[in-house]
Amino acid sequence: MMRGGLWDMVIAMVLFGVWLPSCFSQTTSPSQDGKIKFRLAGYPRKHNEGRVEVFYNGEWGTICDDDFTLANAHVLCHHLGFVEALSWSHSAKYGPGTGKIWLDNVMCGGSENSIEKCVSRGWGNSDCTHQEDAGVVCKDERLPGFADSNIIEMQVNENRMKNIRLRPLSGAHVGRMPVTEGVIEVKFKEGWGHICNTGWTTKNSRVVCGMMGFPSQRTMGKKPSSLQTVYRIHSVACTGNEAHLSACSMEFSKANSSASCPDGGAAVVSCVPGPLFTQGRARRFKLNPMSQVRLKGGAKTGEGRVEVLKESEWGTVCDDHWNLQSASVVCRELGFGTAKEALTGAKMGQGMGPIYMNEVQCRGDEKSLWDCPHKNITAKDCKHMEDASVICNIPYMGFEKSETWYWDSSNVTEMVLSGVKCKGDEMTLTDCQHHSVVSCKRAGAQFSAGVICSDTASDLVLNAPLVEQTVYIEDRPLHLLYCAAEENCLAKSAAQANWPYGHRRLLRFSSVIHNIGKADFRPRLGRHSWVWHECHRHYHSMDIFTYYDLLSLNGTKVADGHKASFCLEDTECHEGVSKQYECANFGEQGITVGCWDLYRHDIDCQWIDITDVKPGNYILQVIINPNFEVAESDFTNNAMRCYCKYDGNRVWLHKCHLGDSFSEEAEKEFEHYPGQLNNKIS
Numbered sequence: 001m002m003r004g005g006l007w008d009m010v011i012a013m014v015l016f017g018v019w020l021p022s023c024f025s026q027t028t029s030p031s032q033d034g035k036i037k038f039r040l041a042g043y044p045r046k047h048n049e050g051r052v053e054v055f056y057n058g059e060w061g062t063i064c065d066d067d068f069t070l071a072n073a074h075v076l077c078h079h080l081g082f083v084e085a086l087s088w089s090h091s092a093k094y095g096p097g098t099g100k101i102w103l104d105n106v107m108c109g110g111s112e113n114s115i116e117k118c119v120s121r122g123w124g125n126s127d128c129t130h131q132e133d134a135g136v137v138c139k140d141e142r143l144p145g146f147a148d149s150n151i152i153e154m155q156v157n158e159n160r161m162k163n164i165r166l167r168p169l170s171g172a173h174v175g176r177m178p179v180t181e182g183v184i185e186v187k188f189k190e191g192w193g194h195i196c197n198t199g200w201t202t203k204n205s206r207v208v209c210g211m212m213g214f215p216s217q218r219t220m221g222k223k224p225s226s227l228q229t230v231y232r233i234h235s236v237a238c239t240g241n242e243a244h245l246s247a248c249s250m251e252f253s254k255a256n257s258s259a260s261c262p263d264g265g266a267a268v269v270s271c272v273p274g275p276l277f278t279q280g281r282a283r284r285f286k287l288n289p290m291s292q293v294r295l296k297g298g299a300k301t302g303e304g305r306v307e308v309l310k311e312s313e314w315g316t317v318c319d320d321h322w323n324l325q326s327a328s329v330v331c332r333e334l335g336f337g338t339a340k341e342a343l344t345g346a347k348m349g350q351g352m353g354p355i356y357m358n359e360v361q362c363r364g365d366e367k368s369l370w371d372c373p374h375k376n377i378t379a380k381d382c383k384h385m386e387d388a389s390v391i392c393n394i395p396y397m398g399f400e401k402s403e404t405w406y407w408d409s410s411n412v413t414e415m416v417l418s419g420v421k422c423k424g425d426e427m428t429l430t431d432c433q434h435h436s437v438v439s440c441k442r443a444g445a446q447f448s449a450g451v452i453c454s455d456t457a458s459d460l461v462l463n464a465p466l467v468e469q470t471v472y473i474e475d476r477p478l479h480l481l482y483c484a485a486e487e488n489c490l491a492k493s494a495a496q497a498n499w500p501y502g503h504r505r506l507l508r509f510s511s512v513i514h515n516i517g518k519a520d521f522r523p524r525l526g527r528h529s530w531v532w533h534e535c536h537r538h539y540h541s542m543d544i545f546t547y548y549d550l551l552s553l554n555g556t557k558v559a560d561g562h563k564a565s566f567c568l569e570d571t572e573c574h575e576g577v578s579k580q581y582e583c584a585n586f587g588e589q590g591i592t593v594g595c596w597d598l599y600r601h602d603i604d605c606q607w608i609d610i611t612d613v614k615p616g617n618y619i620l621q622v623i624i625n626p627n628f629e630v631a632e633s634d635f636t637n638n639a640m641r642c643y644c645k646y647d648g649n650r651v652w653l654h655k656c657h658l659g660d661s662f663s664e665e666a667e668k669e670f671e672h673y674p675g676q677l678n679n680k681i682s
Contacts, residue, residue, distance in 0.1 A: 036116070040482040044096025046321055047344045048135040051094040052076055054102045054115075056123060061100035064128035065090035071110035073136040075118060082138035091137040096130035101386045104128055128564070140320075142345065142385070162247060164211055169268065177279050180397030181270040184208055186233060186245075194262035197229040197268065203240035204349035205269040210328065210338030211244060213302075213395035231261045241364025243324040244336040274335025275397050276301070276427070281545065293333050293369055295350040295390065296660075297517070297633050299455050301427065302336045302392035305348040307414035308356055308369060312666035313657075315354035317369070318382035319344035326362040327390040329369050337393035348389035349633070350517045351592075352461050354663055355382050384516075385574070399428055415440045415448065424635060457633040459517030460591070460624045462640045464656040467622065470510040470601050471653045473610075475503045483535035489561060489605035491611055506607040506650060507550070507559075511599045512571075513624060515591040517633050520580070522590040522628045522678070523568065533566070536604065541589045542629060548608045549621040550644065558618065560606040563599065570595040615648040620656075637659040 039060075040050030052063050073085030104126035108118035167181035187194045205217040231253065237246035294314070295304030306317045311368050327339030330415035358381055362372035419435035426432050440447070479500035484490060490504055497504075515521050523541035524531075532541040545568070548561035568589040570579035577594035581587065591597050620642040625632065634637070645652040
């Protein structure tokens with residue numbers, strides 16, 4: 001066991017009332033057995049390494065490095081969801097922890113399925129100090145089927161600082177949301193207290209504003225306070241890049257004491273809200289079309305998978321070295337505060353398309369994520385299962401006081417909104433498009449709107465390159481199309497054809513539909529409501545699952561098709577994900593998270609009937625879940641579009657892409673595509 005200088009210095013700091021945070025970030029991961037939990041903590045570190053912390057008997061603690069071996073590290077890495085350990089560390093390499101030292105003299109064989117099966121001195125029995133906390137480095141490869149990915153978040157000593165709020169400076173601002181200016185109040189174990197503003201800087205204000213959900217701060221003169229208050233925190237010194245005030249150096253008064261604040265008063269901040277939270281601008285706010293970063297796949301405002309723009313195409317960020325500093329740069333760039341959590345392992349779903357950045361290492365004061373040091377990557381460096389995500393601090397808006405409820409409609413007496421059409425990113429229902437005067441023809445209680453809420457949803461996307469690769473034309477004899485005609489899969493002119501003689505010209509292609517969300521995609525109707533189709537001898541779980549449209553270059557529809565969901569199932573899945581849905585024998589239909597459904601080019605109705613279409617240049621458009629029958633976390637990626645070149649005998653597709661994969665400017669150019677004049681048939 002180690003004793004001596006560094007530990008003596010830490011003791012001296014504690015005795016003189018200086019609090020230094022034990023670490024800046026942690027990785028949380030529930031135990032598979034549900035009895036104890038494990039996390040990686042410390043700084044600096046990657047998401048697959050750190051000080052080992054154990055949650056036992058309602059309290060987090062550490063493990064002593066006495067008798068520690070690589071076999072111990074293997075068992076712990078398995079607990080954390082990694083395939084194996086690469087190495088371990090002693091002597092608090094990732095910084096000393098706090099709380100109890102739960103385990104000491106641990107000796108595992110390496111094959112145990114729980115640390116509890118290893119030999120040790122027993123829970124809480126240790127003669128170590130936190131200068132002997134053990135750490136591990138796990139192989140950056142997840143165990144198949146281990147659903148919980150790592151979360152890098154602030155580790156706050158709740159005995160010192162539990163929460164922070166702003167109290168408006170004057171009565172005139174009370175009730176206005178969000179509160180952008182006020183006295184900083186800090187919640188401690190014993191109650192609320194204030195910070196002495198002696199030596200207070202704009203860098204300190206920047207950190208506090210970031211915690212409150214604001215991207216920046218205003219410079220303020222010192223405002224004396226007449227508060228009769230307890231000053232619990234003094235001499236705060238932040239760099240301005242911290243994600244939380246607890247990461248700054250500061251001095252604490254003893255509990256229940258009322259130390260004075262010489263030549264000063266309570267610290268006050270004035271914050272600058274982002275565009276989405278500016279008074280009176282919420283409805284008009286739209287993401288800057290020149291923005292180089294966006295969030296996708298999140299359930300709430302200010303969270304999602306990080307995507308960056310490069311050469312007019314959106315791509316993702318790999319999670320190697322992903323931390324709160326880099327995540328905070330993203331959040332501030334988008335008009336939010338600092339990052340509350342930096343998530344790894346595609347926690348907000350896997351993206352599609354390119355991965356642009358890896359090993360991003362921001363200081364925290366950069367204006368854009370592209371300004372941060374990073375590596376450009378190749379396909380072998382990262383996969384989309386490593387996409388980085390964030391949860392940003394956003395201002396408190398008090399929306400739970402807008403009196404929006406969901407209940408049985410039998411006691412509804414009036415309609416207050418009608419004609420509501422939301423894009424999906426509005427903050428409240430009143431921010432959506434709606435009638436200026438309520439106009440509801442069916443005013444009975446049974447026609448009032450209702451919702452069922454969930455914090456996870458599916459997210460379907462089409463494999464655009466596959467459509468481009470598999471397209472072809474078939475002249476199919478009419479005598480093979482009777483079932484397709486019954487399902488309305490042919491153009492209207494087919495009704496006047498000389499059945500069973502002749503043929504129809506079909507534009508055919510394969511489609512693979514991935515579920516990259518956080519919940520399975522299931523038909524809205526249960527099996528008892530599915531419709532049996534005798535000719536094809538299968539059930540339809542959704543009347544319309546996909547629209548296929550051929551558009552002129554000015555957007556006019558010239559031909560269309562549709563696909564009913566006669567069989568939603570898991571054709572293939574990513575490694576470690578098990579298939580759950582299979583249509584055979586009237587089985588359950590759906591698409592599991594991490595799986596995809598294949599509709600081959602040679603099955604009925606997987607086409608557009610182009611018999612009546614003249615040669616020329618067109619746009620092929622495919623829309624999944626077009627009627628929004630099933631909830632998804634993101635509907636903007638449900639459409640795919642391609643340039644289509646048809647010369648009367650052959651067809652080519654190029655630049656197939658999802659509706660949200662290009663920049664706004666690039667998509668506008670696509671819409672005004674003039675076509676290839678040398679392909680025109682005179």
